[in-house]
Amino acid sequence: MWGSVTMQSGILEMRKGQVRDMTDTYSVVLLVSPMGHDVKRIADIVKRWLEDTGKFRVSIAGEHPRASCSIEEYMLDRDKVQSTDLFYFLCSDEHWQEPEMEKNLAEAVAGGKAVFFSHGLHPCFRNHPEIEKMIGLLWRETATHGDFNECDVSVTEEKHPITEGITGFRTSDELFCLLENPWNVPVKVLMTAYSDPELVSRWGLHGTGRNEPVLTVGNYGKGRTVDFLLGHVWPFYTGHGLLENTTVSMEPPQFKTVLLRSCEWAVTGKVTL
Numbered sequence: 001m002w003g004s005v006t007m008q009s010g011i012l013e014m015r016k017g018q019v020r021d022m023t024d025t026y027s028v029v030l031l032v033s034p035m036g037h038d039v040k041r042i043a044d045i046v047k048r049w050l051e052d053t054g055k056f057r058v059s060i061a062g063e064h065p066r067a068s069c070s071i072e073e074y075m076l077d078r079d080k081v082q083s084t085d086l087f088y089f090l091c092s093d094e095h096w097q098e099p100e101m102e103k104n105l106a107e108a109v110a111g112g113k114a115v116f117f118s119h120g121l122h123p124c125f126r127n128h129p130e131i132e133k134m135i136g137l138l139w140r141e142t143a144t145h146g147d148f149n150e151c152d153v154s155v156t157e158e159k160h161p162i163t164e165g166i167t168g169f170r171t172s173d174e175l176f177c178l179l180e181n182p183w184n185v186p187v188k189v190l191m192t193a194y195s196d197p198e199l200v201s202r203w204g205l206h207g208t209g210r211n212e213p214v215l216t217v218g219n220y221g222k223g224r225t226v227d228f229l230l231g232h233v234w235p236f237y238t239g240h241g242l243l244e245n246t247t248v249s250m251e252p253p254q255f256k257t258v259l260l261r262s263c264e265w266a267v268t269g270k271v272t273l
Helices: 040-054 071-076 078-082 099-110 129-135 253-268
Strands: 026-032 056-061 086-090 114-117 149-153 170-173 187-194 211-220 223-228
Touching: 026 040, 026 071, 026 253, 040 056, 040 086, 040 253, 056 071, 056 187, 071 078, 071 099, 078 253, 086 099, 086 253, 099 114, 099 211, 099 223, 114 129, 114 253, 129 211, 129 223, 170 253, 211 253, 223 253
Parallel strands: 026 056, 026 086, 086 114, 114 223
Antiparallel strands: 149 170, 149 187, 187 211, 211 223
């Protein structure tokens, strides 16, 4: 149903020793750099949401006024990497030129650390195979998206704590379509959004008429991975009057709940939020 997405029964079963005490707080780093989206504004919102739960300690690395260091400094520091519970990607590959950075991330996630990928970065890591394997669904030559517009989001039949009790909703967003799974990594599709073929973009592109994946989960070694493709926030007004430069894509309550649950599940294997 979702092209090259591979479904594997039991891939997300928790292994003994992976589930941590829920009374802990967890270390999150937001990795921030420009990728054609207003990542600074998104980072501020996500940081506040995570900290308000009382479960996460959030720092920022990269191009942000409140960053404690650069992405390079953070990811080349093995002690920092190993003490981080969740790597939250709001960045392109611009600051990932040192091979040691990807190696440190891969070792940490394979050993049980968590990683979350956000909207917009899917074309960015073609020269970083291990990061692409963590993401799962990727932008390749056949991929496309229409204008920022309304779409209907649905929860799939896949049972999972992230989406338990979540209802479908209508949102405004930039919907990525026809993504591929070139590394054939096992992922589970938890949510989709319908790409309406009646909608024609300013480039003349029609919607695909498919339910396109917008939330997937998987594993990289012992680590849990989340790819959440909603949440488009543009840094300026584009002139076609669709609120693309606002945070309207993040306003549905289901969006916030799914984001927070995804982070908690990625770190702990459980959901309490």
